Amino acid sequence: MAETRWLDEREQRAWRGLLAMHTQLTARMHRDLQADSGLSLADFDVLVQLTDQAEPSLRFGDLAEALQWEKSRLSHHLARMEKRGLVSRKPSKDDARGNIVSLTRLGRTAIEQAAPAHVEKVRHLVFDQLDENQVDTLAAITEAVLARLNAPRAASAERAGHDGTAA
Amino acid sequence: MAETRWLDEREQRAWRGLLAMHTQLTARMHRDLQADSGLSLADFDVLVQLTDQAEPSLRFGDLAEALQWEKSRLSHHLARMEKRGLVSRKPSKDDARGNIVSLTRLGRTAIEQAAPAHVEKVRHLVFDQLDENQVDTLAAITEAVLARLNAPRAASAERAGHDGTAA
DNA sequence: ATCCCATTGGTGATGTGTCAACTAATGAGC
DNA sequence: GCTCATTAGTTGACACATCACCAATGGGAT
Known part of the structure; x- marks a missing residue:
């Protein structure tokens, strides 16, 4: 086995920068979003997916696919969101195993109120730079x-x- | 209040790409590191900091500073690592509030064994591209x-x- | 129709990260 | 040498993510 090829100076600069940027950026956006709207970044992503659809409801599995989340993760997260009244789940008629996830009125209000400031923040913090x-x-x-x-x-x-x- | 400046096509491409890349990259590196060595990425970062020092022990606060971690986070994480025998904590003589964190023999072995493959993975997955x-x-x-x-x-x-x- | 097993989604355990509140030792000012 | 704000680090509660496993349904092959 050949010796390890370590990262050179420039690569380290890029790598450390990438990690630091992501950590600080998401921490900042999470805090601001939470303070503005009471939503987490994960909540936001779920709500965006539900809003982007023509119908504001999706099969559980399709939602998981769209988010690129594990089903288990989505199941846990929807349970928390449902408890807060942001989404609702009801069994599908087509397939008794399936669940249909819908945006509640509260969920819709929350995302519509939160999205503009969130996008502006991405712009200010990233693209304006x-x-x-x-x-x-x-x-x-x-x-x-x-x-x-x-x-x-x-x-x-x-x-x-x-x-x-x-x- | 002016209307929201949404992201254009190119910005969305970069933004979504950045998020997807980070998610998948860290997930992959975490799984591989865990499988290779039983360490998490967080464990790895802690051990690297302790190894990079001339002395393989650091004040708790200095370690938190070097990692850019909240004290609370570090405290919780060191408790878990200590339970697994990777590090040890002992009260400082200079300042009875302070703790000195040290690498154990097991911790040193673990990081030395894990680091080369981890670096290679960064190189293969990122810099070679x-x-x-x-x-x-x-x-x-x-x-x-x-x-x-x-x-x-x-x-x-x-x-x-x-x-x-x-x- | 029955058997099988792939698919859908949920559950519990554990590790991780944040926040708020806490304890204990320090050290500055008197 | 007291008083008291500051500093060091811990703790508990909770949100989040993953893993391994489970329950129920669906849809074939026979």
Whole structure:
């Protein structure tokens, strides 16, 4: 096994920066959102998905898929949101296993009231600090990394120490 | 109040990409690290800080500062790590309120065994996917956003809707 | 119709992170 | 050498995320 290739100076700068930025950015947005509207970032994401639909109700599974959340996570989270009256769940008629998740009036009010300030915050904190080239480069970076994360055979390629193209 | 400036296409691409990348990247690295070594990412960060010091022990507060963690968080986390034998805490002689946190033999072994694979994973998943310009741009982006996050008067500037330079 | 098993979603345990409230030791001012 | 605000660190309550497992339904193959 070859020696570890550590990160050089520039890579460390980018890596540490990325971690610090994400931590501080989400912490800040979470605190502000919570203070403004009583919603968490997770609540916000759920409510956005329900609002984006033509119908403000979705199959549980479709919602999980749209959010890219595990079902277990969504189940726990909806239980908390339901207790607070933001969403409601009722059994589906088509499939007695299925649940339909709907936005309540309270949930709709909450998201409509919270969204503008939240978007403005993203703009102020992030995009107002970047030029066009940086925005596009950021998008390209994320897409490259996501492509690698979702690449097939990634695990064995990592162990073998070369890229995924088979011999 | 002016109408909300929503994100345009390109900004959404970058923003969603950033969130998705971070979520998937940390999930992946956490799972792999856990499977390889039984450590969480948080454990790893704590152990790295203790290892990077000349002395493998630190004042509790200095450790919290180095990690940029709240004291409460660190206290809870060290309690769990201590239970697993990765670190030890003992009262400081200089200041009877203070605690000295030390790496145990088990903790040292764990980090030394885990670090190389972890670094390689960062390299494979991230830096091998990027060119030099992208790495530097990423660093610049994170620094710009972090500067804004830590800017004084940021909160009132956001409410007022202009930047922080006073009238 | 029956058997099987894949799918839908929920549950409990545990680890993690934040907030608010707390205890104990310190040290400045008198 | 007291008084008392400050500092160091802990604790408990709660929200959140993951894992492993479970219950019920659905939909085939026979």
